[in-house]
Amino acid sequence: MNDNEIKPSTNFIRTIIDDDLKTNKYQGRVHTRFPPEPNGYLHIGHAKSICLNFGIALDYNGKCNLRFDDTNPVKEEDEYVNSIIEDVRWLGFDWGPMVLYASDYFEQMYEYAVQLIKKGKAYVDDLTADEIREYRGTLKMPGKESPYRDRSMEDNLDLFEKMRSGEFPDGSRVLRAKIDMKSGNLNMRDPVMYRILHSTHHRTGDKWCIYPMYDWAHGLEDSIEGITHSICTLEFEDHRPLYDWYLDELDIYHPQQIEFARLNLNYTVMSKRKLLQLVKEKHVSGWDDPRMPTISGMRRRGYTPEAIREFADRVGVAKANSTADIALLEHCLREDLNKRAKRVMAVLKPIKVIITNYPEDKVEELEAENNPEDASAGTRKIYFSREIYIEEDDFREDAPSKYFRLAPGKEVRLKHAYYITCEKVIKDDKTGEIIELHCSYDPKSKGGWTDDGRKVKGTLHWVSVQHAVKAEVRLYEHLFVKEFPEDNPDGTTFIEQINPESLIILKDCMVEPGLKTAKLGDRYQFLRNGYFCLDPDSIEDKLVFNRTTSLRDSWAKIEKKLES
RNA sequence: UGGGGUGUAGCCAAGUGGUAAGGCAGCGGGUUUUGGUCCCGCCAUUCGUAGGUUCGAAUCCUGCCACCCCAGCCA
Numbered sequence A: 001m002n003d004n005e006i007k008p009s010t011n012f013i014r015t016i017i018d019d020d021l022k023t024n025k026y027q028g029r030v031h032t033r034f035p036p037e038p039n040g041y042l043h044i045g046h047a048k049s050i051c052l053n054f055g056i057a058l059d060y061n062g063k064c065n066l067r068f069d070d071t072n073p074v075k076e077e078d079e080y081v082n083s084i085i086e087d088v089r090w091l092g093f094d095w096g097p098m099v100l101y102a103s104d105y106f107e108q109m110y111e112y113a114v115q116l117i118k119k120g121k122a123y124v125d126d127l128t129a130d131e132i133r134e135y136r137g138t139l140k141m142p143g144k145e146s147p148y149r150d151r152s153m154e155d156n157l158d159l160f161e162k163m164r165s166g167e168f169p170d171g172s173r174v175l176r177a178k179i180d181m182k183s184g185n186l187n188m189r190d191p192v193m194y195r196i197l198h199s200t201h202h203r204t205g206d207k208w209c210i211y212p213m214y215d216w217a218h219g220l221e222d223s224i225e226g227i228t229h230s231i232c233t234l235e236f237e238d239h240r241p242l243y244d245w246y247l248d249e250l251d252i253y254h255p256q257q258i259e260f261a262r263l264n265l266n267y268t269v270m271s272k273r274k275l276l277q278l279v280k281e282k283h284v285s286g287w288d289d290p291r292m293p294t295i296s297g298m299r300r301r302g303y304t305p306e307a308i309r310e311f312a313d314r315v316g317v318a319k320a321n322s323t324a325d326i327a328l329l330e331h332c333l334r335e336d337l338n339k340r341a342k343r344v345m346a347v348l349k350p351i352k353v354i355i356t357n358y359p360e361d362k363v364e365e366l367e368a369e370n371n372p373e374d375a376s377a378g379t380r381k382i383y384f385s386r387e388i389y390i391e392e393d394d395f396r397e398d399a400p401s402k403y404f405r406l407a408p409g410k411e412v413r414l415k416h417a418y419y420i421t422c423e424k425v426i427k428d429d430k431t432g433e434i435i436e437l438h439c440s441y442d443p444k445s446k447g448g449w450t451d452d453g454r455k456v457k458g459t460l461h462w463v464s465v466q467h468a469v470k471a472e473v474r475l476y477e478h479l480f481v482k483e484f485p486e487d488n489p490d491g492t493t494f495i496e497q498i499n500p501e502s503l504i505i506l507k508d509c510m511v512e513p514g515l516k517t518a519k520l521g522d523r524y525q526f527l528r529n530g531y532f533c534l535d536p537d538s539i540e541d542k543l544v545f546n547r548t549t550s551l552r553d554s555w556a557k558i559e560k561k562l563e564s
Numbered sequence B: 001u002g003g004g005g006u007g008u009a010g011c012c013a014a015g016u017g018g019u020a021a022g023g024c025a026g027c028g029g030g031u032u033u034u035g036g037u038c039c040c041g042c043c044a045u046u047c048g049u050a051g052g053u054u055c056g057a058a059u060c061c062u063g064c065c066a067c068c069c070c071a072g073c074c075a
Helices: A012-022 A046-059 A080-092 A102-118 A129-136 A153-167 A214-224 A234-250 A271-281 A296-300 A307-313 A326-340 A513-517 A554-563
Strands: A031-032 A063-068 A124-126 A173-178 A192-196 A210-212 A227-233 A256-260 A340-346 A350-355 A362-367 A379-385 A387-391 A411-416 A419-427 A434-442 A462-464 A469-476 A503-511 A524-526 A530-534 A543-550
Touching: A012 A046, A012 A227, A012 A256, A012 A503, A031 A046, A031 A227, A046 A063, A046 A296, A046 A307, A063 A080, A063 A102, A063 A129, A080 A296, A102 A124, A102 A153, A102 A173, A102 A192, A102 A210, A102 A234, A124 A153, A153 A192, A173 A234, A210 A214, A214 A234, A227 A234, A234 A256, A296 A543, A307 A326, A326 A379, A326 A530, A326 A543, A350 A503, A379 A387, A379 A462, A379 A513, A419 A469, A419 A524, A503 A543
Parallel strands: A031 A063, A227 A256, A340 A524, A350 A434, A469 A543
Antiparallel strands: A124 A173, A173 A192, A192 A210, A350 A387, A362 A379, A387 A462, A411 A419, A419 A434, A469 A503, A524 A530, A530 A543
16 A cells, blocks of 8 residues: 555545445445536536536446436426537536437427326326415425316316326416425425426427426436435435335336535536626626636636646535635646646737847747646747847846846846846836836846856846737636635625626737637646636737736735735 | 434544544745745643433433534426
């Protein structure tokens, strides 16, 4: 045994599976599923569930189905099924030969319902929706039985068939399970199994006008597919007795449902309803706005599937409600990007520097490493000349004590190039604004090093003026200013907590010429600035980059302390 | 006495009767041609709380407290 061995992450669900394997409960099978309703885009919370379910299948040599829980035609659309398929695939998972749909089992479910009716365990109810609610009772008061509860089996069969054949209008009747109107668990108070909905389904069209309810359908779907461990979120815990009741009454294959706490993340919102509101009210540019916690938004932002999977792994799986820190997500991102991103130089807020003792027409080609973390990434040539751009924030006229970037009279290193010393600050006579800096360079420092032992602490990134390519850069921050945007005792809404600086567009950035050939999906580290990727808004001659995330910035911390 | 859950550090989370893993955040230091990365160190005498059982309790028992979910013909 090696002490340094990495322990595979485990959790209570895997413990249950281990036990089931020991007792041979499912003949050694492990079969999970990810069952989204196609009524919205997937978000990071779904990613946790996806990684959990597909991850278990992978580790236990089992299977995981991708199954659309499409039992409500009024909310579901093909646009959503397509985006979900794309997202799960992008996250890196496979689900076997085909995508599955609950709607493929509608006929089978109907037959099962007929069985329950024949068994005297289900009945057609003529009560209105309002009446059903009244009859259900309250949390503390028992419900009462519907007057239609004791219809004959023949009447129920006949009525149910007529429901199916379209003889009744929406809402006029439902099929209910006959269980216990006095149960402490409201889910057991004669739950509705089918409702009438004359609505076109995205897959079955107008074939059906009755649709199964979640509680009735879901266990059947799992049973039909031979799922062993049906993993879902906590709010379904008190639906489990009903899940079990249906399968037991039907006497069919019985998976086991296991519940875990869904992911919450600070500085964002996760409910589909709220995400939809952000999109509809145009607070963001769409479901794939890089500030959204959606998979498509994160993909556009530059997140990698690896980083998301690592996050899902590290955040853990348990039953306690919790809110993960978005800093952990960002840590996983940086960890991955640090290994793979090509380093390039890009000046976001340019200020011009003229190197007065450098020949006017000279251009040098210098060698630059592409990734200090990965020698196989190789090197590239960069151009150096008399006029360059450096970052506005890398120069201070009045530098604080610990500031070791450029300041009047101070010497810094230009990464991969030369040492320069600031000799003169040129300002606009009227506005006092700094126009350019005059510096001198030390020809003996080529490559950014001298052997005289001189201490040059600061290293700046730069771009040659005549070689620079202009680009637009979009800087993103948390979408909300508050850690818990939904928690507002003052009566404001989460919309009012939107961070006005969550998107800052910089239009005059100057980047290395090599970036002209950047492709979608390429990851870069703009040296000392952060990780960036090309945005699909880029067109010929107009580069647009998204900041995926900044680099950790210990100088910012020091400066903050200095101020206080 | 409606029913179902959960409480371990600022945030997650292991631990299943033998004397509190790990990660993130934070703090201190070292290396560094990115104030990045990397490396080293610090960070719970205590597990919601009060009792009890035991040689020994985060783990077992009892009471209490706090928080979350459920009254869709949504999922």
